Amino acid sequence: MYHWLEERCGLSGFSLVPASSDASFRRYFRLLLPDGETRIVMDAPPAHEDCRPFVDVNRRLKEAGVHVPHLHAQDIEQGFLLLEDLGDRLYLGELDEVSADRLYGEAIGALLRIQRADTSGLPNYDRALLSREMALFPDWLLKVHLDLKLAPAERWMLDTLFEHLIDNVLAQPRMLVHRDYHSRNLLVCDTDSPGVIDHQDAVLGPITYDLVSLLRDCYIAWPYERVAGWLNDYAGAAMDAGVLDEVQCARLPEWFDLMGVQRHLKAAGIFARLYRRDGKSGYLGDIPRTLEYILAVSERRPLVAPLAGFLERRVMPVLQAA
Numbered sequence: 470m471y472h473w474l475e476e477r478c479g480l481s482g483f484s485l486v487p488a489s490s491d492a493s494f495r496r497y498f499r500l501l502l503p504d505g506e507t508r509i510v511m512d513a514p515p516a517h518e519d520c521r522p523f524v525d526v527n528r529r530l531k532e533a534g535v536h537v538p539h540l541h542a543q544d545i546e547q548g549f550l551l552l553e554d555l556g557d558r559l560y561l562g563e564l565d566e567v568s569a570d571r572l573y574g575e576a577i578g579a580l581l582r583i584q585r586a587d588t589s590g591l592p593n594y595d596r597a598l599l600s601r602e603m604a605l606f607p608d609w610l611l612k613v614h615l616d617l618k619l620a621p622a623e624r625w626m627l628d629t630l631f632e633h634l635i636d637n638v639l640a641q642p643r644m645l646v647h648r649d650y651h652s653r654n655l656l657v658c659d660t661d662s663p664g665v666i667d668h669q670d671a672v673l674g675p676i677t678y679d680l681v682s683l684l685r686d687c688y689i690a691w692p693y694e695r696v697a698g699w700l701n702d703y704a705g706a707a708m709d710a711g712v713l714d715e716v717q718c719a720r721l722p723e724w725f726d727l728m729g730v731q732r733h734l735k736a737a738g739i740f741a742r743l744y745r746r747d748g749k750s751g752y753l754g755d756i757p758r759t760l761e762y763i764l765a766v767s768e769r770r771p772l773v774a775p776l777a778g779f780l781e782r783r784v785m786p787v788l789q790a791a
Contacts, residue, residue: 470485470498470510470512470549471485473544473547473549474500474510474551477542477544478541478542478551480500480502482502482503483500483501483502483503484500484501485498485499485500485501485510486498486499486501487499488509488557489557494513494514494517494518495511495512495513495518496511496512496513497509497510497511497512498510498512499554500551500554507554508541508551508552508553508554509538509551509552509553509554509555510549510550510551510552511523511548511549511550511552512548512549513548513549513550514548515546515547515548518548520543520545520548520549520550520669521545522669522670522671523550523668523669524540524543524545524550526668526669526671527540527668529586529587529645529671530582530583530586530645530665530668532586532587533582533583533585533586533587534582535579535582535583535586535665536555536579536658536661536662536663536664536665537664537665537666537668538552538553538554538555538664538666539552539553540552540553541553555656555658555664555666556656556657556658556664557656558656558657558658559652559653559655559656559657560572560576560651560652560653560655560656560657560663561652561653561688561689563657564652564689569691569695572657572663573683573684573699573702574702575662575663576650576655576663576683577683577699577702577703577706578706579655579663579665580650580679580680580683580703581703581706581707581710581712583645583647583650583665583679584644584645584676584679584707584712585644585710585712586644586645587645588643588644588645588673591645591671591672591673592672592673593672593673593674594638594643594646594672594673594674594675594678596635596639598672599634599635599638599731600631600635602731602734602735602738603631603634603731603734603735603738604738605734605735605737605738605739605741605742606627606734606735606737606738607619607624607627607738608738609738609739609741609742609745609746610737610738610740610741610756610784611784613741613742613745614741614744614745614791615741615784615787615788615791617783617784617787623779623783626775626776626779627776627779630730630772630773630775630776633727633772634727634728634730634731635731637723637724637727637728637731638674638675638678638728638731639675640724641675641676641677641724641728642675642676642712642713642717643673643674643675643676644673644674644676644712645671645672645673646671646672646673646674646675646678646679647665647668647670647671647679647682648668648670648671648672648674648678648679648682649667649668649670649682650665650679650682650683651682651683651686651687651688652686652688652689653667653688654666654667654668675724675728676707676712676713676717676724677721677724677725677728678728678732680700680703680725680728681725681728681729681732682732684696684699684700685729685732685733685762687733687736687740687755687758687759688755688758690758690761690762693765697722700721700722700725704718704721723770726766726769726770726773727766727770727772727773729762729763729766730762730763730766730770730773730776733759733760733762733763734763736755736759737756737759737760739752740752740753740755740756740759741753741756756788757785757788757789760780760784760785760788763776763777763780764777764780764781
């Protein structure tokens with residue numbers, strides 16, 4: 470990396486410090502230049518990661534008016550990117566009772582720009598991908614992490630619900646989906662806030678996915694009334710922007726609730742896998758919050774009630790004792 474920065478990027482007299490951790494094999498370093506300027510270096514080992522999706526999606530979002538890092542230099546073969554430094558003021562550390570309306574308002578504005586970005590050639594968030602994602606819940610959280618054995622009726626209940634959740638996704642308008650649009654990937658910036666990072670997994674998918682990521686964040690929770698208000702703000706802005714029509718707007722709350730169940734099942738499975746397979750325990754504490762969202766949705770959506778009952782009877786007690 471040092472050789473590339475010196476020989477290919479023409480930099481000298483710099484130092485590198487770790488910039489952030491990541492749930493993948495990617496590593497990020499803050500590059501400190503002698504004049505006080507900074508850059509971010511992404512090191513994505515080609516054996517495990519591919520930088521090309523990041524570069525491609527970064528271009529699409531920039532063209533759509535989204536504040537993404539400027540790409541100063543790249544070496545796809547070695548897995549190195551030299552990026553603009555958008556700072557370290559993550560939404561997660563900046564959100565509070567006073568700032569939340571402003572920050573979420575800005576994030577909703579940026580999301581609408583994301584949703585109008587070019588989607589040509591993006592991977593499709595299809596039935597197969599959705600099924601693989603939800604399988605992470607029984608495979609990694611239930612079986613590997615909690616050592617739970619499902620009865621045939623429980624397996625049938627999960628399989629039936631998964632099909633309903635997939636149908637809900639496929640019924641929605643489709644657009645560019647960031648897939649991790651939450652408080653750890655949004656940065657408060659002095660101008661054109663928020664800065665948006667970690668967008669390399671973007672797909673063509675459902676309108677509510679990024680909304681769920683943002684408003685039912687696995688890392689910070691808000692009262693139902695506030696989330697409902699922000700969802701309503703989004704609906705009005707989406708109609709004004711031509712992203713939703715009146716009929717779609719009326720269906721938005723149900724789409725949003727059921728999309729959240731799909732995402733939170735997936736996230737709980739990923740958090741367990743990060744610990745059991747990758748030795749990263751930092752996400753275990755986020756699993757209860759993630760599953761609590763599903764319990765809350767079941768109070769409004771009878772379709773989710775059997776899953777909620779299963780979580781309360783079989784999962785939450787074991788999880789608390791783990």
